[in-house]
Amino acid sequence: MNTHTPSGHTNAITASRVIGTAVYNMSGDHIGSIEDVMLEKMSNGIMFAVIGFGGFLGIGEKYHAIPWSALDYDEEKGGYVVPFTKAQLEAGPSYSINELTRGDGTLARDESYSYYKVDPYW
Amino acid sequence: MNTHTPSGHTNAITASRVIGTAVYNMSGDHIGSIEDVMLEKMSNGIMFAVIGFGGFLGIGEKYHAIPWSALDYDEEKGGYVVPFTKAQLEAGPSYSINELTRGDGTLARDESYSYYKVDPYW
Numbered sequence: 145m146n147t148h149t150p151s152g153h154t155n156a157i158t159a160s161r162v163i164g165t166a167v168y169n170m171s172g173d174h175i176g177s178i179e180d181v182m183l184e185k186m187s188n189g190i191m192f193a194v195i196g197f198g199g200f201l202g203i204g205e206k207y208h209a210i211p212w213s214a215l216d217y218d219e220e221k222g223g224y225v226v227p228f229t230k231a232q233l234e235a236g237p238s239y240s241i242n243e244l245t246r247g248d249g250t251l252a253r254d255e256s257y258s259y260y261k262v263d264p265y266w
Numbered sequence: 267m268n269t270h271t272p273s274g275h276t277n278a279i280t281a282s283r284v285i286g287t288a289v290y291n292m293s294g295d296h297i298g299s300i301e302d303v304m305l306e307k308m309s310n311g312i313m314f315a316v317i318g319f320g321g322f323l324g325i326g327e328k329y330h331a332i333p334w335s336a337l338d339y340d341e342e343k344g345g346y347v348v349p350f351t352k353a354q355l356e357a358g359p360s361y362s363i364n365e366l367t368r369g370d371g372t373l374a375r376d377e378s379y380s381y382y383k384v385d386p387y388w
């Protein structure tokens with residue numbers, strides 16, 4: 145759904161608009177794209193964004209769980225910028241699809257917020 | 267991403283899994299499907315689910331903003347059940363795509379939570 149406005153600082157954004165958006169690190173390197181967004185069904189929170197960094201034809205692709213609040217939309221780039229270095233991201237925790245939802249998503253979530261030093265929202 | 271588990275009571279669910287899921291009312295009538303999920307960029311909340319009720323080739327299609335917490339997954343039906351009657355839903359506030367994000371989504375959100383008598387999460 146095309147509900148994105150020209151401003152990068154709108155508050156409301158549809159999940160389908162977020163999915164597929166490119167992600168860059170602070171140096172401007174393209175590091176991957178948003179594959180999905182993990183939502184809490186029982187409460188009302190957005191757990192994290194699922195970022196794909198590529199893989200060989202999808203085989204063995206690993207995903208990173210990035211705190212939602214760490215994504216900052218950059219109009220010029222047409223993508224999100226995360227305040228992390230390439231080294232930080234490469235050394236960050238990564239997960240298979242199944243691992244992402246272990247413990248109802250709290251394992252990946254807690255590890256990610258701790259690693260990226262982002263204050264928990266919960 | 268196939269991260270849905272057999273239990274309808276998992277907490278973590280990906281946005282892409284939610285989108286496209288059928289929605290039923292209390293009487294078991296199929297009332298539409300989830301077209302999207304509206305997310306808050308600046309905070310960490312899920313504003314509402316966007317439900318489509320159909321239209322003529324998509325022209326003039328109107329969307330309903332349904333509080334996220336009102337969706338209950340029913341394994342047998344393979345879809346979400348909302349605790350509202352057909353009459354309630356038909357008389358409920360509906361929006362064009364552009365109207366959904368007016369006022370950063372708060373207009374549709376506030377009207378919806380008020381109409382469906384769901385406690386605000388914000």
